[in-house]
Amino acid sequence: MGEPVSTPPMRSDASEAYRRYLSAVMLHGQASARACELGATDLYALNILRLSGALSPGELGGRAGLTTGPTTRLIDRLERAGYVRRVPDARDRRKVIVEPIGTPVDLDRVMAPARQKVGEILEGYTPEQLDVLFDYFDRAALAYREAAEELSAAGADTDG
Amino acid sequence: MGEPVSTPPMRSDASEAYRRYLSAVMLHGQASARACELGATDLYALNILRLSGALSPGELGGRAGLTTGPTTRLIDRLERAGYVRRVPDARDRRKVIVEPIGTPVDLDRVMAPARQKVGEILEGYTPEQLDVLFDYFDRAALAYREAAEELSAAGADTDG
């Protein structure tokens, strides 16, 4: 997955710190998925569904960073595992709605350690400091999305 | 690849913001790789080599989040593309050293937009605020690594 190409912020070792951080997040994602006996993408998609509720395959795949082909098979796997159900959309018969209907039994147990550790870290910050963190997450997310957009647009230009 | 299972911090929409952030970072990584005509993992590995210098396959694979099998083929691809060279380690003949010997021509061009945008965001913060950010990256990285460690250890327990 897909793995991230970090864009190093400027300080001396900042880019290393940032890279280590992203790397750790992803290694944890893989370990979590393995503990749930799922692929990392499958668990990620399940998390998206838990937070956002039912989505169409297109929406789900887009948020999970998948193209449409793999998305269909992702949903196949989740459906077979009993975590998800396909429901036809009444208003647009081209569409399907993917409803979460279950959660891996040990998901909470698996997430607990990271949740607690990160929670403790965040508790150590003042509200102002937390504002800085989440302000950064917000704006950086936008920046990366825009940058990705530019790259895709530039690539589409030069394609046949 | 692998995609992250975010562990939502506590605030109301914080977990959503955090998820969007990670998602954006990864989508940008994929777009960057595509723009360089490489896989996301391949470009990530190349970045690791640029920052860390020559590494053994084991080290490289570990940092890229790959197991040893795929790592060999990753290096095969990079070698075939001319970005990397395998050199035998004189002191330990089990080992190989992977040396970066080139970089995709348009890597800088590809990275420029994100680098600039993120740079602008970071310039908007005071030194104290930047300390908060990088303090978080440091500690969160450790937290996620430890949490992943616990999961792996627990999984190894219950395995045959």
Next chain:
DNA sequence: CATAATCTCTTCTCTTGAGAAGAGAAATCT
């Protein structure tokens, strides 16, 4: 209306990652 253009999902083929098994080299133990 009818036709064309667009959208959404699925199917197919090829590349890439995971994990098990194995070969070769080094370290450790007796």
Next chain:
DNA sequence: AGATTTCTCTTCTCAAGAGAAGAGATTATG
């Protein structure tokens, strides 16, 4: 020294993602 254990990389098989192509449904246009 010889045997065992450990380490590092490679090879092999199977599952998962990328992208192209296609089927079915909706919307826009003449």
